[in-house]
Amino acid sequence: MTTETTRVLRDSAVESRRFGLRIARGIVDNSAKPDQVRNDIDALRPDIAIFRCAAGDRSQIAALVSAGLVPLHADTLVYYRIALGESQVGDRFDGDAAIDPATTDDEQVLAALVRRSFHGYRNHYHANPLLPADAILEGYVEWALDYAIRPAEGQQTWVYRTDGEARSFATCRLDPGRSEAEIVLNATDPAWAGRGFYSELLRFLIGHYRMMGFAALVISTQVWNYGVQRVWARAGLVIDHAWDTYHVNVPRSFLETDRRCP
Secondary structure, three states: OOOOOOOOEEEOHHHHHHHOOOEEEEEOOOOOOOOHHHHHHHHHOOOEEEEEEEOOOOOOHHHHHHOOOOEEEEEEEEEEEEEOOOOOOOOOOOOOOEEEEOOHHHHHHHHHHHHHHHOOOOOHHHHOOOOOHHHHHHHHHHHHHHHHOOOOOOEEEEEEEEOOEEEEEEEEEEOOOOOEEEEEEEEEOHHHOOOOHHHHHHHHHHHHHHHOOOOEEEEEEEOOOHHHHHHHHHOOOEEEEEEEEEEEEOOHHHHHOOOOOO
16 A cells, blocks of 8 residues: 655645646655556556656556556656865856846746747757647746746746847756755857856856855756856866656556555
8 A cells, every 4th residue: 555655755735736737746766666667557556647757767667567557757857966065166257248137028038938948948848749749839838937937935036138129048946955056947049059158147147155154066958958067067066966857658558456555
């Protein structure tokens, strides 16, 4: 029997609303039983289950296959990290652009910038034929605006501007203990790519969060996104770890069978 406290999957209200399907998702760590994802699917009855695990970890796969489910490897997410020790120097931003926090006045500008920047960008949702591309793109818009316009505690968004116009942005999640600042979503307007704006914004963020006393800056992307990883490497970030993302599209026949524990 699976219980609420042992589950790795949880219902995702945001994704369920976005795609019109019941979606559950979670992260599988080393403490999870090999059949935990399958048991959670039995309990939650989602249309789609999405889970991440350490890259190369296939501990959940056999139990899913034995139940007649087909786990789809949807992407690999790589994380880079840089330590922000006080002794490190050389990354202070000294460009001519303005870099400042987003405000409510930026809502429409950022929404348009996100749509241009992520149009055609492939993430794990695109591997699933049940999920329409237009809804995936609007998910990026919603994600960015939640950070920029409706931020929760520990969320910040920075906008890089030239001539008063937004060219690039980065949304950040801040650990309350200042152990990490994480860049969770960032992009540069494709019309302004190749001019070094993103590198300048990254250098600013490294210097800013170092000054604020954070121990490290982390950032992630899909493994195939080689260009941005080269930018990170030049800025001193190093690869730290990676996650595999799996989707399980749960057939109606599976949902209609009562597999739950009495």
